[in-house]
């Protein structure tokens with residue numbers, strides 16, 4: 001397996017509208033999926049509780065071979081990476097500290113049926129995991145809406161704008177790769193990739209408590225606890241490691257609708273193993289982003305950003321992905337100070353004149 005870290009970031013930057021195969025053009029001023037909460041301060045970014053297991057080979061910073069070291073169950077084993085399962089937001093004020101709008105309504109019947117015209121694409125992309133994808137779509141359309149993670153108007157197009165274009169990214173990810181999905185939100189694209197590709201081990205990195213609570217429950221309900229875990233915190237914290245967890249890294253780092261390419265590279269490249277790749281799902285502005293941020297990406301140790309179309313002949317339009325290889329490992333920037341001689345004296349200073 002090659003070690004490449006791909007970050008898939010779709011959308012036009014922070015809070016941008018995720019791109020998708022829908023012929024319906026998104027409103028450029030609104031992010032219909034993640035609205036009010038995205039502008040909330042990230043008061044809950046820290047890792048929530050200490051680990052119950054001291055060492056976790058799946059998170060040692062080394063590439064993971066899924067068959068040999070299945071990822072531990074989320075929530076049950078390592079609370080550092082997953083919040084305790086909470087049945088409903090109303091019962092757990094501790095997960096509502098990120099601007100939760102208030103008690104949710106009970107899940108209503110959803111309008112998330114796979115449209116017949118997309119059935120072929122869905123079968124191609126999800127194969128025999130199509131039922132699992134349908135289960136996730138249902139969760140998004142019910143609990144996701146109730147908890148304010150998904151706009152209600154988004155439910156009829158969950159398949160075309162979200163599940164299918166995220167699943168299309170899978171073709172850029174090598175067999176058996178470890179994946180870190182930065183800024184997963186409600187699980188896009190990380191959870192979709194884990195559904196479409198049972199060979200992957202996926203870590204969902206998300207700082208907001210209400211979202212990680214949803215992610216943990218979704219992972220449990222979908223039976224993905226061996227392949228997926230949730231890290232509550234920012235990408236920078238995941239890369240640096242916390243008091244309780246070693247630095248995380250993976251072959252591929254994905255992202256969608258998280259940030260513009262320069263900031264995305266700063267957050268995501270440190271999470272990729274050397275030679276790994278950031279795979280970011282991007283929108284129509286992908287080429288301009290590459291032109292604008294290519295130099296910044298290089299300064300961060302990234303190679304030349306490459307643009308790829310995914311799902312050609314399967315979804316229309318295909319998904320646009322920007323990839324950056326982590327070519328060089330760049331350390332933290334050092335502060336410039338006055339030059340000193342080996343003896344610790346300032347060059348050209350008073351001592352020299354004596």
Ligand SMILES: C[S@@+](CC[C@H](N)C(=O)[O-])C[C@H]1O[C@@H](n2cnc3c(N)ncnc32)[C@H](O)[C@@H]1O
Nearest residue numbers: 015034182183184185188208234235256257258
């Ligand atoms: C617009 S949402 C996109 C969510 C999801 N990727 C999608 O496409 O639907 C951006 C997400 O990135 C998360 N985020 C912002 N800054 C982050 C950082 N430094 N590290 C990790 N996640 C971050 C936010 O909490 C939010 O959930």
